[in-house]
Amino acid sequence: MASPDPRRERLLLCGWLAAAFALSAVTDLRALGLAALAAAVAFRRGLPRALGRVARLVLPVTLAMSALSWAFLRLGAPVAPPLEPFLALAARTLLLAFLAFSVLARVNLLRALAPWPAATRLVVIALAQIHALRLLATESADGLRSRLPRRPGPLDVVRNASGITAALLVLAVRNAREVSDAMRSRGF
Amino acid sequence: MHVPDGFLSPAITLPAYAVAAPLWALAARRHLGRDAADALPVVGALTALAFVVQTIAIPVPGGTSTHLVGVTLLAILYGPLLAFLCESLVLLLQALFFGAGGVTVLAVNALAMGLLGPLAGWAVHRLLRRRAGRAAAFLGAWVSMQVAAGAVALVLGLQHRVAPEYFPVPFAVSATALLAPSLAVTGLVEGLYTVLALALLRRADLRGLA
Numbered sequence: 367m368a369s370p371d372p373r374r375e376r377l378l379l380c381g382w383l384a385a386a387f388a389l390s391a392v393t394d395l396r397a398l399g400l401a402a403l404a405a406a407v408a409f410r411r412g413l414p415r416a417l418g419r420v421a422r423l424v425l426p427v428t429l430a431m432s433a434l435s436w437a438f439l440r441l442g443a444p445v446a447p448p449l450e451p452f453l454a455l456a457a458r459t460l461l462l463a464f465l466a467f468s469v470l471a472r473v474n475l476l477r478a479l480a481p482w483p484a485a486t487r488l489v490v491i492a493l494a495q496i497h498a499l500r501l502l503a504t505e506s507a508d509g510l511r512s513r514l515p516r517r518p519g520p521l522d523v524v525r526n527a528s529g530i531t532a533a534l535l536v537l538a539v540r541n542a543r544e545v546s547d548a549m550r551s552r553g554f
Numbered sequence: 555m556h557v558p559d560g561f562l563s564p565a566i567t568l569p570a571y572a573v574a575a576p577l578w579a580l581a582a583r584r585h586l587g588r589d590a591a592d593a594l595p596v597v598g599a600l601t602a603l604a605f606v607v608q609t610i611a612i613p614v615p616g617g618t619s620t621h622l623v624g625v626t627l628l629a630i631l632y633g634p635l636l637a638f639l640c641e642s643l644v645l646l647l648q649a650l651f652f653g654a655g656g657v658t659v660l661a662v663n664a665l666a667m668g669l670l671g672p673l674a675g676w677a678v679h680r681l682l683r684r685r686a687g688r689a690a691a692f693l694g695a696w697v698s699m700q701v702a703a704g705a706v707a708l709v710l711g712l713q714h715r716v717a718p719e720y721f722p723v724p725f726a727v728s729a730t731a732l733l734a735p736s737l738a739v740t741g742l743v744e745g746l747y748t749v750l751a752l753a754l755l756r757r758a759d760l761r762g763l764a
Contacts (some may be wrong), residue, residue: 542595
């Protein structure tokens with residue numbers, strides 16, 4: 367299978383950024399509906415997956431915020447506040463999240479960053495370290511759960527997090543030195 | 555505490571980029587400019603550390619959870635500018651690789667959570683550390699969370715004032731939603747975490763490692 371063209375990926379990223387800023391200015395519900403339809407057609411491959419992520423990660427916060435605000439305004443006013451601005455806020459947020467998930471699933475960000483080697487190295491180092499440190503943090507949390515006969519409370523987790531932070535910092539700095547030496551030996 | 559994409563219009567987000575861009579340039583020149591082979595891995599490692607600390611969920615009464623931020627700790631250990639750079643990278647990685655926050659609001663989030671909050675926490679810690687010791691770290695972290703939450707609430711309030719039809723949520727609601735959990739839970743948790751982590755790091759004498 368031919369690998370995607372990095373220039374196409376960069377164009378897609380630039381298009382997404384421009385669209386995100388443009389859509390973040392839209393308040394008209396009809397325009398947002400049309401944009402959502404266009405986005406769904408353009409990104410129909412992977413549509414259920416992207417919608418699922420939107421529903422899981424963005425929908426609850428957006429709906430809760432809109433509903434609470436509407437209820438707050440309703441309490442202080444003799445007539446119900448108009449629903450349109452709340453619907454537009456929710457639609458805009460959900461559409462922007464859908465666009466982000468759909469575009470980022472189609473782009474290899476590291477390949478797109480290739481013309482900027484320093485940025486690429488920084489992202490590679492950060493992502494690799496995130497992966498390594500996350501494994502350690504997960505193991506530590508599992509260890510905490512296995513040591514306690516009950517569910518860990520907030521104090522248990524904070525105490526454990528402080529300890530793991532010290533270990534993570536040691537590991538992160540040691541890894542950073544190793545990467546630094548490796549980079550220098552390769553001529554960076 | 556992240557503002558998601560769609561909550562703020564370009565009238566707010568573009569000026570925020572204009573403010574953040576020179577600060578990013580300054581931070582990058584100061585911390586990445588001298589020797590990339592040495593500085594890049596350290597910044598990458600501290601960014602990863604901040605990212606991972608922010609994934610640690612703290613259960614709070616009521617069945618929900620909050621998470622640590624950990625940027626005040628970085629500001630106290632390595633200075634507010636490096637903390638700003640690392641938190642900005644965390645927010646960028648979260649927006650690009652994990653779908654949290656957003657690209658249009660990146661500068662607003664970075665200024666609130668990466669600069670104003672940690673800068674306030676760092677200043678409080680610097681002012682009180684000789685007299686108050688551990689309490690200075692606790693207070694610094696607590697203040698940092700309140701300043702960050704307050705800044706986000708102010709920006710959302712400003713958006714409501716500029717264009718209520720765009721963001722219909724009044725300042726009172728945004729401020730309550732952001733500051734109530736921050737004052738009651740997140741600030742205390744962050745303060746406790748910062749005190750304990752600093753104590754462990756001092757015991758191991760790790761401050762000069764990076």
